[in-house]
Amino acid sequence: MKIIIFYVRPSVLMLLLLLSICTFSDCYDPLDPNGNITVTFDIHDWRSDGYAARVTIQNFYQYRHVDKPGWNIGWSWTNEEIIWSMFSACATKQGECSPVKYGGAHSCMPNPVIVDLMPDAPPVNMSENCCRGGLISARAIDPLRSLSSFEMTVVNLDGNSTVYPPANLTLLAPGPGYTCGPVVETTPTVSSDFGGRRQVQVYKTWKSTCTYSTFLANKTPGCCVSLSTFYNPRVTACPDCSCGCRDADQSTVSCVSSEVDSLPLSDVEKADIVQCTAHMCPVRVHWHVKNNYMDHWRVKMTISNYNYKKNYSDWNVLVQHPGFKQNSTTFSFNSTLLPTAGFADEVALFWGLQAYNNELLQADQRQLGSVSTEILFEKDSGMFTLRNGWALPRRIYFGGEECAMPLPDTFPVLPNGSSCTKPPRYLFLLLLTYMTFKSLASWL
Numbered sequence: 001m002k003i004i005i006f007y008v009r010p011s012v013l014m015l016l017l018l019l020s021i022c023t024f025s026d027c028y029d030p031l032d033p034n035g036n037i038t039v040t041f042d043i044h045d046w047r048s049d050g051y052a053a054r055v056t057i058q059n060f061y062q063y064r065h066v067d068k069p070g071w072n073i074g075w076s077w078t079n080e081e082i083i084w085s086m087f088s089a090c091a092t093k094q095g096e097c098s099p100v101k102y103g104g105a106h107s108c109m110p111n112p113v114i115v116d117l118m119p120d121a122p123p124v125n126m127s128e129n130c131c132r133g134g135l136i137s138a139r140a141i142d143p144l145r146s147l148s149s150f151e152m153t154v155v156n157l158d159g160n161s162t163v164y165p166p167a168n169l170t171l172l173a174p175g176p177g178y179t180c181g182p183v184v185e186t187t188p189t190v191s192s193d194f195g196g197r198r199q200v201q202v203y204k205t206w207k208s209t210c211t212y213s214t215f216l217a218n219k220t221p222g223c224c225v226s227l228s229t230f231y232n233p234r235v236t237a238c239p240d241c242s243c244g245c246r247d248a249d250q251s252t253v254s255c256v257s258s259e260v261d262s263l264p265l266s267d268v269e270k271a272d273i274v275q276c277t278a279h280m281c282p283v284r285v286h287w288h289v290k291n292n293y294m295d296h297w298r299v300k301m302t303i304s305n306y307n308y309k310k311n312y313s314d315w316n317v318l319v320q321h322p323g324f325k326q327n328s329t330t331f332s333f334n335s336t337l338l339p340t341a342g343f344a345d346e347v348a349l350f351w352g353l354q355a356y357n358n359e360l361l362q363a364d365q366r367q368l369g370s371v372s373t374e375i376l377f378e379k380d381s382g383m384f385t386l387r388n389g390w391a392l393p394r395r396i397y398f399g400g401e402e403c404a405m406p407l408p409d410t411f412p413v414l415p416n417g418s419s420c421t422k423p424p425r426y427l428f429l430l431l432l433t434y435m436t437f438k439s440l441a442s443w444l
Helices: 010-021 425-443
Strands: 037-045 050-058 072-076 082-087 089-091 113-116 147-155 167-172 178-180 182-187 190-193 196-203 204-212 225-231 232-236 281-290 296-305 318-319 329-330 336-340 346-351 369-378 395-398
Touching: 037 072, 037 167, 072 089, 082 089, 113 147, 167 190, 178 182, 225 395, 281 395
Parallel strands: 225 281
Antiparallel strands: 037 050, 037 204, 050 147, 072 113, 072 167, 082 147, 089 113, 178 204, 182 204, 190 196, 225 232, 281 296, 296 369, 318 346, 318 395, 329 369, 336 346
């Protein structure tokens, strides 16, 4: 009997291990299959001992943006390079620049960490697509602000014409969750000049692609969904412990009561702390089926902030629902439909109106911060129904993170008999009796 031995490459084993610890939604978002953040290094000028480069951080995620306190990126130099100067960004540490030759260098760190400048930076330090405090918009919401860039001059190469890309690229945007691939050389970037009449090509281009994983970023969801309808007085609340549970030790400050005599917020030292609730989520999205008309139906959607320490700037909500196949009107938010890959349901993206409700304010001891809108849907008689929770959303995201949904068996249901397509039998009997008496009366 022969024994057959199969040899499996280590890279294959690593892939199998990764797939075993990540769920499908953690490793790949089917609602945004092409989403990523790409970091590009363009060398556009050579020096006697180095080069000048432009670094661009481009957000290709449709609904995931980079919020406060903004992005930072880091890498490791492979040939003892030094950043002599930098525009539109800065390294967080200068490091040891003891040689006289590079005593005034911007950063001599072997593994520099770079952050964006604030909007009030001196104009002399600014260049295009910079100085927003590290904020980057989602691509579907504001394509012009979906990138950030800076320039730097790299030295200490001693005239060596062979340059190597940096290694071990890291991205915080603003927290963890992003994994970046190796920085590799690609086709040089080409840009237009003189109104598109001339094409200019850089000398060399390196790129790295960074992808986001909820599995790496969060232990629990950051939002939950509650549901209600006009045809049922019952409200389906967020599932208990959607975003974690309160500590068993009541003396531990894990949340703040909404009562007047609760712990003063000035005594709370934690960076983020939420109102004490059964779901313990910082954000709740409530979907209420409000009206059913002959040709339309109406929904009210409310986003509430239970976080006492954080305002959500440039927030967005993504809703997956088959009703978006028909025309819809949103009254208080911006909205757009996103392309889907292999989904029968449509996906709509909502975000606030500039200077009106684009910031979801933090909660206080008097009330929650909230924003809301009503959505009017055209009705497709062949598809629309109030049965089996059809009018309720299939999936909701807030700020790119999937929210915890209630279980289907807790959804509001139609009153008894309302879901029948045929009228009850006793109505036919009453109608028959009425017609009989009417006929007898006409003969008398």
